[in-house]
Amino acid sequence: MANVSDEDAAATEMSLSSNHEDWIKIQESLKKVLIEEDDFKWKLPNPKSTSSTQSIPIEEEEERELEELKYVGGFDVSFSKEDPSIACGSLVVLELPGMKVTYHDFSLVRLYVHYVPGFLAFREAPLLLDLLENMKKQANQFYPQLLMVDGNGVLHPRGFGLACHLGVLTDLPAIGIGKNLHHVDGLTQSGVIQLLKAKESSGEEFVTLMGRSGRTWGVAMRSTKVSSKPIFVSIGHRVSLDTAINIVKMTCKYRVPEPIRQADIISREHIRKSPNLVGILEIKSSDY
DNA sequence: GCGACAG
DNA sequence: ATCTTGTCGC
Numbered sequence: 003m004a005n006v007s008d009e010d011a012a013a014t015e016m017s018l019s020s021n022h023e024d025w026i027k028i029q030e031s032l033k034k035v036l037i038e039e040d041d042f043k044w045k046l047p048n049p050k051s052t053s054s055t056q057s058i059p060i061e062e063e064e065e066r067e068l069e070e071l072k073y074v075g076g077f078d079v080s081f082s083k084e085d086p087s088i089a090c091g092s093l094v095v096l097e098l099p100g101m102k103v104t105y106h107d108f109s110l111v112r113l114y115v116h117y118v119p120g121f122l123a124f125r126e127a128p129l130l131l132d133l134l135e136n137m138k139k140q141a142n143q144f145y146p147q148l149l150m151v152d153g154n155g156v157l158h159p160r161g162f163g164l165a166c167h168l169g170v171l172t173d174l175p176a177i178g179i180g181k182n183l184h185h186v187d188g189l190t191q192s193g194v195i196q197l198l199k200a201k202e203s204s205g206e207e208f209v210t211l212m213g214r215s216g217r218t219w220g221v222a223m224r225s226t227k228v229s230s231k232p233i234f235v236s237i238g239h240r241v242s243l244d245t246a247i248n249i250v251k252m253t254c255k256y257r258v259p260e261p262i263r264q265a266d267i268i269s270r271e272h273i274r275k276s277p278n279l280v281g282i283l284e285i286k287s288s289d290y
Numbered sequence: 291g292c293g294a295c296a297g
Numbered sequence: 298a299t300c301t302t303g304t305c306g307c
Contacts, residue, residue, distance in 0.1 A: 079298080080298075080299095081297085081298050082299090083298090083299050086298075086299080117296090117298075118295095119295040119296070119297090120295075120296085122296055122297055125297080126297070152296090152297075153296055153297060154296050154297095157296080158296080163296065164297080178296085180296050180297090181296080181297090182296065182297090183296080184295065184296045185294055185295060185296095186295095190294090228307085234296085
């Protein structure tokens with residue numbers, strides 16, 4: 003007969019794996035309604051013709067009726083160094099083409115879900131859903147037309163990263179931005195960086211992320227002339243990769259696109275102000 | 291078995 | 298994610 007510690011270990015193992023399998027089922031289920039093409043009613047402002055990719059010609063009359071993409075949302079989460087379970091999620095909205103911040107909000111909470119590679123959405127998605135819900139309730143005029151997310155889209159072990167998750171749940175077009183490569187389909191960060199360097203002389207600023215299987219997962223791109231390290235762009239929801247690249251280019255003042263960078267700055271700032279939530283989220287120590 | 295593994 | 302100052306270079 004197995005001893006107690008073996009049974010405990012087995013029980014723990016069982017609950018953990020079933021948890022992940024539930025998560026996988028959710029990802030696979032949501033993935034069924036994922037849209038990997040342009041599916042929006044606006045057009046892009048100031049189309050920069052620097053892209054090597056083609057834009058589909060549109061009938062002139064139809065083009066006149068289209069409103070431009072104006073409000074772009076950015077989402078990011080920061081954590082307390084003293085208590086890693088304390089998180090600040092922030093949502094900002096920038097107005098194109100000037101990229102002025104027209105809206106920002108944040109949510110300071112304690113997270114009980116740990117980070118597991120491949121399941122980032124189950125940890126961070128609730129924060130954004132809450133922040134967007136606030137905007138909706140107040141019928142805020144700056145409700146974003148598109149989301150830029152600090153995390154991958156289809157560049158993910160099961161082709162359904164945080165940006166896809168958020169795009170599908172909010173039904174908003176979304177773009178995933180990774181600052182590091184999540185190794186998938188034989189792709190490695192060092193290998194990709196080598197390719198970028200090789201193309202540097204030819205003026206190419208991005209390389210297609212094609213895995214061993216032949217699938218295109220996104221692109222690695224040098225978003226600034228002076229950035230040595232690329233960012234990894236992938237489809238979130240309702241945007242083609244070409245469109246995602248164009249939007250990233252038009253919002254990159256620095257390495258990280260402005261909507262995400264601003265969200266990062268704001269969440270960091272609030273974490274810094276309240277690294278310890280005693281008296282805010284916690285029962286005060288005097289209540290112990 | 292070992293290493294890799296978005297934030 | 299976070300730990301961390303100065304410093305090498307355009």
